[in-house]
Amino acid sequence: MAGRVLLTCGEPAGIGPEIATRALGCGVDYVWIGDARHLPDDVPHTRIAAVDDPVPVGHLPVLQHDFPAAVTAGQPNPENAQAVIDVIARAVNLALQDQARAMTTLPINKRVLKEGAGFPFPGHTEYLAHLAGDPPVAMMLASTSVTPPCRVVPATIHIALAEVPATLTPARLEEAIRVTHAAMIRDFGIPTPRLAIAGINPHAGEGGNMGREEIDFIAPLLERLRNEGINLTGPLPADTMFHAPARKKYDAAICAYHDQALIPIKTLDFAGGVNVTLGLPFIRTSPDHGTAFDIAGTGRADPASTIAALRMAKDMAARRR
Template sequence: MPAALPLALTMGEPAGIAGEIALKAWLRRGEGGVVPFFLLDDPERLTALAAQIGVTVPVAAIAAPEEAIGLFASALPVLPVPLAVPVVPGRPDPANAPAVIRAIDYAVELVRAGRAGAVVTNPIQKQTLYQAGFVHAGHTDYLAYLAGGVDVVMMLACPQLRVVPVTVHVPLASVPALLTTELIVSAGRITAAALRRDFGLERPRLAVAGLNPHAGEGGTIGREDVEIVAPAIAALREDGIEVFGPLSADTLFHEDARRGYDTALCMYHDQALIPIKTLDFHGGVNVTLGLPFIRTSPDHGTALDLAGTGKANESSLLAALRMAGEMAARHARSHNG
């Protein structure tokens, strides 16, 4: 069942590959699970980009997201967000940063107003945004801010695996000091609630990776798994959540092990991202859990070195669009009883 509303796809970094993968995703609109979407971007620059990379994509400027459904079969609907200066592929310009942020703001406004089904964000170049005065750590933190400062977690998902890193973009040396029982419990609660609401899993199963090799071997290889991780698992069980661990991360991600859980909670960034990117490098999706609206994103960066070459791979964006469409349809069914 398709979502009743189109998806709002943001501009991302205009000097990166975001525009190219959006054009290519529209060309694959006839494939299963791709629901109508519109892009918040500059129509003229997208038309020029299509010609530059040699793809035939009619671009249609729209005045409102409601127009996207009828246009989508024949043209890529674009809700105009003007850029301040011309785009040079591979060379981000802080002058265009306000347009990048405006596209995110506008997408969130439309979804929260019930005029779009989900926010799908193209990759941003954080350093360029910082140069323009952006004060948030990245997309996820900014979306949480727009939602009123809610607690969120990042999930990476592909058909074979879902993972949630409890700590994210911090030095590995800082992880033991940052990791707390409360942080793990919060991530587990948000994840379990989202798996029920957004993924239709009535009784989600969480596997929790240990921090240390062999999950600490009873405290002989570090005390964190005994003193921090295990109490968090006990607290989640008291909430009625089906949770296992702490488990040795080196045996948690093979095919047989993955059949035993729906999502793995991991203690740090690479513990979560290495297995999913190994399993499905081009098809992984970044999902923000805990927001009052749906947000997905490709699981890759701006790829400035590929910008304007026509070589960018749109598979992760397609996966993000498909997942957002499925989640939006599930929400619509639930809302309609």
């Protein structure tokens, strides 16, 4: 396996190009895949033909990928949508061929991709799973600068809140638990991971007074999986799971829906949060923020989350080896 981490360009009109260059010197050897014309002029870069080609010290290695239309910071152009998608697919192909140790993806804008190229996926997670042959996957947000760490996995992701009760089936929750359990062992180096499972209702249903999902299927499912040897607690009231003493009791929390999982971590560690796709045959991380069109090109973008994502990708790759 090659040594570098792949860094995909994401939406070129967002903050991706500037944070890609500002992450240099973070201790991770990475190569950027995109159109070198989009990079800021203040950091030198070198176009390479293969992932591990050498470059001068202080230069950003670039695997050139031509984009069809000009780019103006803060003004996404749908004509570039297919090129953004193709860069992701190119990185996955390289990772599957073991030409890189991991990949980190910079933010995309799903609306622009749908408008310009008919992108049918809700986000990176689902598209990456599709490219990898649709293995069971889960989206984890992991902190890097708070103690105890906060790691959260939403069992349902990019759907309307009204759709959650019907979507959160026993099979779906079980899949999230199994994928998370396996990834904590393989990629985070925790041999016996402790998983906390949130209820779907306030107060975890309060004995059926605020909903019966916890009684009808969540608790029986957890008991069955405990009998297999998986260390599980819950179903727990989500509003008391994320203060520091509670986080000391588990290694990752599995939540019922998107905001139940992401609000705590973005409150606790907004700049240091990392998005990790669990269950893929390759390692993928990303910064926990969007394209930030409002500040693109101003030099105000904070590279902290991208640096955290690159470092986590490197560390996960070392464990997986």
